[in-house]
Amino acid sequence: TRHVDATEHQDGLMLAIAAESLVKLVAFIAVGVFVLFFMFDGWGDLIQKAREIPAAFSVLSTSPDPWFWTVTTLLSTFAIFLLPRQFHVMVVENRNSRDLRQVAWQFPIYLVAINVFVLPIALAGLVVFPGTDVDRDFMVLSLPLSANAGGIALVAFIGALSAATAMVIVESVACAIMISNDLVMPFMLRRTNLRPKQIMEGQEPTSRAGSDMVETVLLIRRVAVVVILFLGFAYYRSSEKAALASIGLLSFAAVAQLVPAFFLGLFWSRANAHGALAGLTLGFLIWLYLLFLPTIAGTSETFSGFVQNGPFGITALAPGNLLSPDIPAFVQGVAISLIVNFVAT
Numbered sequence: 001t002r003h004v005d006a007t008e009h010q011d012g013l014m015l016a017i018a019a020e021s022l023v024k025l026v027a028f029i030a031v032g033v034f035v036l037f038f039m040f041d042g043w044g045d046l047i048q049k050a051r052e053i054p055a056a057f058s059v060l061s062t063s064p065d066p067w068f069w070t071v072t073t074l075l076s077t078f079a080i081f082l083l084p085r086q087f088h089v090m091v092v093e094n095r096n097s098r099d100l101r102q103v104a105w106q107f108p109i110y111l112v113a114i115n116v117f118v119l120p121i122a123l124a125g126l127v128v129f130p131g132t133d134v135d136r137d138f139m140v141l142s143l144p145l146s147a148n149a150g151g152i153a154l155v156a157f158i159g160a161l162s163a164a165t166a167m168v169i170v171e172s173v174a175c176a177i178m179i180s181n182d183l184v185m186p187f188m189l190r191r192t193n194l195r196p197k198q199i200m201e202g203q204e205p206t207s208r209a210g211s212d213m214v215e216t217v218l219l220i221r222r223v224a225v226v227v228i229l230f231l232g233f234a235y236y237r238s239s240e241k242a243a244l245a246s247i248g249l250l251s252f253a254a255v256a257q258l259v260p261a262f263f264l265g266l267f268w269s270r271a272n273a274h275g276a277l278a279g280l281t282l283g284f285l286i287w288l289y290l291l292f293l294p295t296i297a298g299t300s301e302t303f304s305g306f307v308q309n310g311p312f313g314i315t316a317l318a319p320g321n322l323l324s325p326d327i328p329a330f331v332q333g334v335a336i337s338l339i340v341n342f343v344a345t
Contacts (some may be wrong), residue, residue: 001176002133014093020166025114027159031140032117034152034275039143046120056126073336075102075252082255082262083288085167088174137244168229176224185218226265239295239334246282246295253291257283260342275345283341290319290333 003010040046050056076151080086094100103143125139128146135142140160144152260283261276297307310318 001018001218001225004074004217009095010173012313014074014089015171017166017170020162021110024159024163025110027155027162028114028140031144031156031159032121034147034149036117036120038149039124039147039186043120046123046127050123053127053130056123059123059198065328068328069311071331071334072249072252075256078256078259079252080340082249082258083171083252084174084178085170088170088177092126092177094173108327126261135243168232168332172228174224175228176221179224180217180220185217187267188216195204236295250291250295253330254284254287256334257287257341260336260345264342264345271345279341279343282344283337286337286340287333290322290336291330294319 036043036046040049047060051058081090083325090103121140121143122136124143128143140156141153144150144156235248257280260279261271264271265276292306297304307319309315322336323329
């Protein structure tokens with residue numbers, strides 16, 4: 001938040017993100033190797049012991065829900081392109097289009113490498129902590145601690161802290177730039193009483209006026225960063241400390257509301273701003289009603305009554321009653337919001 005020039009690249013930020021990615025990868029692989037080959041005697045031993053634990057055996061013997069698997073895969077695909085932090089790193093901070101040639105093979109390899117030990121660690125957690133209320137978000141840290149491996153636990157903590165810090169920083173910076181450039185500044189430039197005098201008179205702004213505008217933009221971005229962090233923390237507290245995976249999927253579903261306008265704008269010549277605005281508005285409102293409100297219903301009697309009884313006590317309009325019990329509520333919420341969004345767009 002020290003520069004306003006659109007051509008200014010944050011080399012230090014990108015270096016920090018690259019270092020964080022390596023730290024995170026090394027830490028996760030170290031924990032995975034320790035769990036699989038030191039806590040257990042390899043994959044075969046882990047599978048054998050998992051079959052003896054009901055919760056773990058049910059995971060091995062039950063096929064994943066095809067609806068949920070398909071929707072989460074699609075949302076993850078959309079998130080790669082549309083999440084603010086992804087877009088910021090891929091587009092805003094991209095120096096040369098030739099870098100995409102390296103990314104095309106490096107990124108998939110990185111994703112495979114960092115996910116190799118996801119299943120073993122998750123399965124080991126069900127074996128080591130059967131039927132307990134251990135927070136699954138802390139499983140990577142809990143497993144080494146249960147084996148009194150303080151060094152590995154420290155590596156896991158450093159990797160997790162590094163990953164979380166980098167993600168929060170890039171997301172905050174990207175969103176702050178969007179807020180200042182696309183929301184606040186257009187509003188200020190439309191209000192004649194907020195424009196610099198030179199701009200109102202059609203003159204080139206003086207260095208003092210330009211400096212004042214720069215300071216205004218930087219202030220807006222810094223305030224936006226603080227507000228974004230506060231809102232994220234407030235939601236975490238109000239959602240009864242929901243699992244990070246659940247919060248992530250909820251945010252992916254929100255970002256997916258950009259998909260109809262994004263792709264129709266690319267491939268349909270008759271797409272226009274009015275349709276995009278209508279689709280985004282309706283899709284986001286449905287997402288808010290069907291997916292977001294139920295996550296904070298338990299912390300407020302008002303929201304809880306609204307979710308259970310519907311608006312004005314009309315039970316038929318309650319979020320839960322609009323959905324079929326045969327298909328996961330998350331899948332239905334995503335499908336309904338995107339269909340309405342697409343039709344309106």
